[in-house]
Amino acid sequence: MKHDVIIVGGGPTGSAAAAMLSREWDVAVLEEHDVSGLPIQCTGLVSPVVMKLAGSRQEPLNAFRGAYIHFPDGRRLSVMSPDVKAVVIDRAAFDQELAEKARDAGANFLYKHRYLGRRYDNYNHIHTDRGDMKCRLLVGADGQKSRVADDIGSRPPREWVRGMQVDIALPDGSDLVDIHIGRKVAPGFFAWRMPCGDFTRVGLCVAWEYGPPSSYLHNFLRKLGLEDIKVIARHSGKIPLGGRGRTYSDGALLVGDAAGQVKPVSGGGLQPGLTAVRCLVETANEALRLNKLNASYLKRYEKRWRGVLGRELGNGYRLRQIYTSIGDDEMNRVAEMVDRPDISEILNSGDIDHPSELAPHILRMAPGLLRLSPRLLMAMLMR
Ligand SMILES: Cc1cc2nc3c(=O)[nH]c(=O)nc-3n(C[C@H](O)[C@H](O)[C@H](O)COP(=O)(O)OP(=O)(O)OC[C@H]3O[C@@H](n4cnc5c(N)ncnc54)[C@H](O)[C@@H]3O)c2cc1C
Numbered sequence: 612m613k614h615d616v617i618i619v620g621g622g623p624t625g626s627a628a629a630a631m632l633s634r635e636w637d638v639a640v641l642e643e644h645d646v647s648g649l650p651i652q653c654t655g656l657v658s659p660v661v662m663k664l665a666g667s668r669q670e671p672l673n674a675f676r677g678a679y680i681h682f683p684d685g686r687r688l689s690v691m692s693p694d695v696k697a698v699v700i701d702r703a704a705f706d707q708e709l710a711e712k713a714r715d716a717g718a719n720f721l722y723k724h725r726y727l728g729r730r731y732d733n734y735n736h737i738h739t740d741r742g743d744m745k746c747r748l749l750v751g752a753d754g755q756k757s758r759v760a761d762d763i764g765s766r767p768p769r770e771w772v773r774g775m776q777v778d779i780a781l782p783d784g785s786d787l788v789d790i791h792i793g794r795k796v797a798p799g800f801f802a803w804r805m806p807c808g809d810f811t812r813v814g815l816c817v818a819w820e821y822g823p824p825s826s827y828l829h830n831f832l833r834k835l836g837l838e839d840i841k842v843i844a845r846h847s848g849k850i851p852l853g854g855r856g857r858t859y860s861d862g863a864l865l866v867g868d869a870a871g872q873v874k875p876v877s878g879g880g881l882q883p884g885l886t887a888v889r890c891l892v893e894t895a896n897e898a899l900r901l902n903k904l905n906a907s908y909l910k911r912y913e914k915r916w917r918g919v920l921g922r923e924l925g926n927g928y929r930l931r932q933i934y935t936s937i938g939d940d941e942m943n944r945v946a947e948m949v950d951r952p953d954i955s956e957i958l959n960s961g962d963i964d965h966p967s968e969l970a971p972h973i974l975r976m977a978p979g980l981l982r983l984s985p986r987l988l989m990a991m992l993m994r
Contacts, residue, residue: 616895620754639720725739781811781837818935858871859913883924933988
């Protein structure tokens with residue numbers, strides 16, 4: 612069967628791209644599961660911007676104005692705003708909503724179809740576990756373990772972190788999230804306690820070299836005194852950090868986790884992924900209309916999305932490198948240096964999609980922070 616576009620992955624980026632491209636083209640979406648959005652591999656914390664980008668009408672589970680950040684020595688910093696800074700959503704329902712929109716726009720969803728590989732000769736010959744297909748443009752929206760990315764020879768992400776979370780039967784409607792940092796709690800990342808209205812979501816990620824996150828999660832629940840509360844759901848997954856290599860090749864483009872479009876500080880992939888979808892759709896429409904689907908034409912996609920997201924993702928990764936290179940004592944010293952009303956005001960003004968934009972302001976106020984990593988921090992200030 613011949614299509615203009617085949618998208619591998621019926622997750623949020625695949626469905627969002629399918630909805631937009633189906634306005635003009637014959638689009639098929641290959642999804643290996645029998646439904647979009649399951650199993651859940653996400654906490655579902657997003658900025659209100661993401662709901663707009665997705666055109667979602669979903670009622671969030673809860674809305675947040677800020678967070679408490681807990682440091683290893685027990686110090687607690689608060690970041691608060693009068694406005695809603697983030698919401699927590701039901702990720703399965705969100706993914707299903709986006710898939711339904713794409714189907715309404717005309718995309719053909721082929722569930723239980725696994726992409727296995729491709730051969731390219733000015734046409735993509737796609738091999739699936741349910742037979743072979745052809746298309747002019749292949750879009751890899753197949754998540755962090757992207758097979759499409761491997762097939763086009765894109766360098767793997769610099770690292771992955773492993774995450775695990777539980778939903779526990781503890782109703783909590785607070786509008787503040789608790790974030791815990793420190794090597795004992797969640798080495799190489801952070802832990803969260805998120806009030807979700809009828810229940811509470813508790814989870815963490817750890818850097819790859821620290822092994823599976825289950826024992827850290829068990830200890831974290833104990834530390835919070837929540838280990839005996841009934842678990843109603845359990846999710847786990849991997850987050851690619853540090854970006855991938857090339858996100859285009861002859862006849863193919865990558866988007867979302869498959870393209871390494873993930874915020875390095877928080878691990879959030881929905882905002883960058885859905886932002887990049889727009890760059891992808893713009894490029895794909897032009898390329899399909901002109902029938903110029905070679906790598907030298909599709910390259911403009913990479914230029915476009917890096918133009919919008921590159922600075923935040925690059926600086927975010929520099930912040931992450933500093934964060935993972937310091938020990939608990941240095942983290943505590945950072946807390947001492949930034950626990951001031953003027954810096955608190957700066958922190959309160961930030962947003963979860965652009966955390967690195969605050970760094971230059973904070974460094975100006977607390978230049979002692981430069982000692983943490985002069986090279987990386989200066990590189991951030993120069994960009
Ligand atoms: C523990 C954890 C917590 C997270 N929390 C947040 C958060 O709070 N906020 C946030 O913004 N992000 C969060 N993320 C990241 C977020 O989940 C991802 O960035 C997002 O799902 C990426 O969307 P995507 O469409 O690119 O890929 P995915 O959602 O991974 O979708 C890829 C789809 O492709 C399908 N697929 C894969 N391979 C094939 C194949 N060979 N053939 C056919 N189909 C295939 C998969 O089944 C899947 O449906 C979290 C991730 C984890 C692991």
